[in-house]
Amino acid sequence: MSKAMKKVKVIKIDVGKCNGCRACELICSAFHANPKYSSNNPERSRVRVIRDPLKDIYLPVYAGEYTPAECAGRNRYVLDGREYSECDTCRASCPSRDLFKEPDSGLPLKCDMCDGEDEPMCVKWCLSKALTYEEREEEREEEPKLGEMEIGLEALVNRHGLQKVMDTIARLSKKG
């Protein structure tokens, strides 16, 4: 594959500044609604704040790749006196938990940095500045860009196997 300069979008998360209001979750779910902003539901959000106020844990985590299997081990991190499970910091939509799945279909969610906006909506709505946005150039191998449908299908394939998905599509197309 050829190499090219690529714009990398970065959300910097300052957990010390997070006030736990979850505006990021709310506006993310609204942005990704169809039509845009027509509905609100943090469960559909691609960012979730791992909150445990009495332990002073406020950790915004973004949805990353789907994973078909959970980790073999579950480590725990102690950072600055606060104990986090490995899952708290993990971005995966994973069979071990409910996080980052569409509540209706169970399909995995993934942060797309609010493609098309000048900055992600979660950053824009974070007045505490726990979330800030920057872009930087990086040399990267070029990858074909997966469309939204392809991401969804890929996840279904990972989950149910290619044959089952193809059978289902064949059945559905007959019905149509």
Added chain:
Amino acid sequence: MGYAEAGFNLEIDLTRGNIERVACDPNLAKLYLGGLGTNAKILYERVPPEVEPFSPENLLIFGTGLLTGTPLPACNRTVISTISPQTNLMAYSMMGGFWAPELKYAGYDKVIFRGKSSELIYVWINGDKVELRDASHLKGKGAVETQELIKKELKDQNVQVAAIGLAGENRVFTASIEQGRSSASRLGIGAVMGDKGIKAIAVRGRKDVNVARPMELLQLCNEVLQYVKEREDKPVPNVMPILAGLGSPQEMLHTDEKWHTENFSWGNSRERRKDFWTKEIEEKWKDVQENARTRLISCYNCPMKCGAIISLPGMSTYMMKCFSKLTYNMAAFVDDLEFGFRIAQRATEYGVDGFSTPQIMAFAFELREAGILGEEHFAGCPDDNEGKFYWILDRIVLREGIGDILADGTYWAAKKIGNGAEAYAHNNIKKHEQLPLKLGMLNPIYFLMYSTGEKCNITQIEGQFPQAPFATMEEREEFVSDWVHVPDEKFKQYLLDWEMRGERSNPYYPTVDMSVDIVDWQEMMHYLDDAVGMCAGMSSFPLKPPYHIHNYPTIISAATGMEMDEEGLKKIYRRIRNLVRAFNIRRGLTRADEKPPEDHWRKRFPELEEELLNAYYKFKGWNSQGIPTKETLLELGMSYVSEDLEKRGILSYE
């Protein structure tokens, strides 16, 4: 598909263990919005005046605001309505936090409880699946502790839990309902929850809340956030720091407490300590607060950080906001702020109101000193002020010995104790303890708010209009220059002409009519906030807030799709105001009840006060007894109320 509303209420009959999901009448939002408005409508129709606070027929309603769950910043209030055991009138205490949005996402606008459970239970609302669960293992547990235990039991940190502590279980009349950093604490609603056998309500939601005109609403929300940012860089000049910004008073951020400690009264609302705030105290208190405060925190979808996590060695962590950091110190005459943070932790776990409870405690020790309560009631009580207050708090919450009488609040306790004790229950309005504030000159605006406020709590009625005149004309002109919030230009003139001394000063200026105008504006914003679910700290309470009567109609319309203009919204406000009033009138509220404590101001003006009350009633369309007239009710389309009042003989003498 409805917009902003979930469209369903949850009706729970605790006596029979019956749970039903009931569709809301879609027309109600047009008439009463939601939150307080629709809570009041339900109470009016279903709770006749003969129902006692602790009767199974009393309802306990947990309502969300009409716009809660939409992206509107700070629109997160839970409005809890029932009959107050203390005032025997409507209680509608509220809390911020995360509970109401979660309920909306679970698919409900309200949870309405009736009956009583024979065993202590907790309610688990997991979307469509709703259960009443055994809570015997939570009996006696702290309100904060209970929330944590339930989250652990349900294995989900995103569950939001509203819980009572031991005070609610024991039906202490100042018992609160706690949720995260928030608490609905006025008027004893925690006691009603305890009486119904509900230890906690846990909720988790995964459904959508839809809005009618998404792009327009987003734009309006962005304007609100932009305004909040600008306002942060531009505090209102010439007022004290806690009034200069937005939000609930920023007591967790600011450590300068000169104003509260020197202007509010100590003990049983008795003594002002005008030289309290020394350099030494200032440094010490700053250290204590910064050491205790782990983080400043917010409610759902709100950029303001009004609350804090409080953590001190040797006690479990809890959360706090606003003035409760000082009330125990001041009631107990303890100069060490750490005592305040420590006793508030115990009080929060017990689940008691931080305004009333310290006054009840100070009241008890005054009665002891005056010989009205004998030493036999204080066997085992330590001698030091700190120890005494912990001891009496325990007695009250456990309802042990004299604590059993005190647990009903100063008004009822004084009646039971007799022997002159009534004179010591001196800081009540409508049988409810007020802020410990005793001032010199009568302020006509505050006179009206104190007298007529149905929420019996000044901070939930005041706002918008400066609390005192500005010293110079330059300051006044600067203030009005960007005062877009006024419902009418005349309010600017009221402020420009308001002087600290002379003819145009308190008590005769603002004039009677101006005072009525100003109070009506203040009330209007609070009633609208309470109906849409907006936090007063971002709307009705602070000076120059992001929400006001000019942008509310567009916002409500964009979110719900209802047609709305200022006149229409003002009419809805008047409808809710009259409904709450009629409900309380039906329960026996009279003109005689509408007065601030005798000693609230040193200088009183009986004739002027009568005149103020007359003018206020007239402006509202009420008769001389403060009862909404038939004309007023019919104009608002509330014939069901006028017919009811007539049938009961309340309106017959007109």
